[in-house]
Amino acid sequence: MKTKTLFLNVLFATFLAFALYYSYQKGEEKRSYNPYQVQFETSLGKKSIADFQGKTVLIYFGFLSCPDVCPTTLQTVTSAFKKLSIEEQNKVVMLFIDLDPERDKLENLKNYLSNFHSNIIPFSADLKTVKEVTKAIGIFFEKVPLKESKMGYTIDHSTGLLLLSKTGELITNINHGATSAEIVAYLKDEFKKP
Amino acid sequence: MKYFLLLTLFVQSTIANEIDVSNASIRLLPGTTTAAFLTLENKTDKEIVLEKVSGDFAETFELHDMVMEAGRMQMRPLQSIIIAAKSKVDLKHGGKHIMIFNIKKPLTEKQEYPLNLHFKNLPIKKIKAQAIKPVF
Numbered sequence A: 001m002k003t004k005t006l007f008l009n010v011l012f013a014t015f016l017a018f019a020l021y022y023s024y025q026k027g028e029e030k031r032s033y034n035p036y037q038v039q040f041e042t043s044l045g046k047k048s049i050a051d052f053q054g055k056t057v058l059i060y061f062g063f064l065s066c067p068d069v070c071p072t073t074l075q076t077v078t079s080a081f082k083k084l085s086i087e088e089q090n091k092v093v094m095l096f097i098d099l100d101p102e103r104d105k106l107e108n109l110k111n112y113l114s115n116f117h118s119n120i121i122p123f124s125a126d127l128k129t130v131k132e133v134t135k136a137i138g139i140f141f142e143k144v145p146l147k148e149s150k151m152g153y154t155i156d157h158s159t160g161l162l163l164l165s166k167t168g169e170l171i172t173n174i175n176h177g178a179t180s181a182e183i184v185a186y187l188k189d190e191f192k193k194p
Numbered sequence B: 001m002k003y004f005l006l007l008t009l010f011v012q013s014t015i016a017n018e019i020d021v022s023n024a025s026i027r028l029l030p031g032t033t034t035a036a037f038l039t040l041e042n043k044t045d046k047e048i049v050l051e052k053v054s055g056d057f058a059e060t061f062e063l064h065d066m067v068m069e070a071g072r073m074q075m076r077p078l079q080s081i082i083i084a085a086k087s088k089v090d091l092k093h094g095g096k097h098i099m100i101f102n103i104k105k106p107l108t109e110k111q112e113y114p115l116n117l118h119f120k121n122l123p124i125k126k127i128k129a130q131a132i133k134p135v136f
Helices: A002-032 A069-082 A106-113 A127-137 A180-192 B002-018
Strands: A040-042 A045-047 A056-062 A092-098 A120-124 A141-146 A152-158 A161-164 A170-174 B019-027 B034-042 B048-054 B058-069 B072-077 B081-083 B088-091 B097-103 B112-119 B125-132
Touching (some): A056 A152, A069 A092, A069 A120, A141 B072, B048 B058
Parallel strands (some): B019 B125
Antiparallel strands (some): B019 B034, B058 B072, B112 B125
């Protein structure tokens, strides 16, 4: 009888140990998830946001069927980059993370972005990855069906422009509507940092 | 005969003057999707309703509105755009616009493209919108 109880106790303890270990492992996975290290397909091959450390980084989340807000940001950033010296231009990139991978392919993104500044780099990944990364960074986006439109669906999305220091620290979220001069001021502040 | 001609001219110009369209432009963008913007001025004492836009240079034209809420951009189709009596409606960046999909061949900067504005209970108004690259 005693042996049986002991055996059951050992069995229970073993089970508990495994359960705890498993949940710790899962938690560890979550804790170690770093959206800045997730690999995307880009015009420069497979890259993560963190790969651009050493440069000041602007990140924008948009899609190609966006007729106004996204191209306005792309044009504003292009104007801002053109206001910098060549030396300064080499210190900064903008990453365009695509929110509509079902419609936009890397080739389309490359073609589209080739009309703007060459320091604007397309970032493309499957929908699941894009959802995980945006959630972790705190960027809102949602696919919204549009029954009355030939578009079929649109993407509601945050329109801010994230500014990351050259050490990868999130400095600020530049609001949509910021002028190219304002963006230049943000960038020059970053360039001054040691 | 002379009076008849004058009367015809008068009637025609009244229809043409009920609604004034200005600043018509099409945003020149890469790809096959873009938007057109314009100002509609209703000169009458009754509301005027823009129901549809059509044209030859693209497959689809729709009326859309854009709403920015807490830094989030939302775009939604509109059934119509109402221009109240004696007032103006601006279709402009960041707001109401004519959404254009599937442009048949790339637009040329500064070239004018014909658009047909379909108003409720009014004849179709033919206008021209210039393809431009706005500077930001």
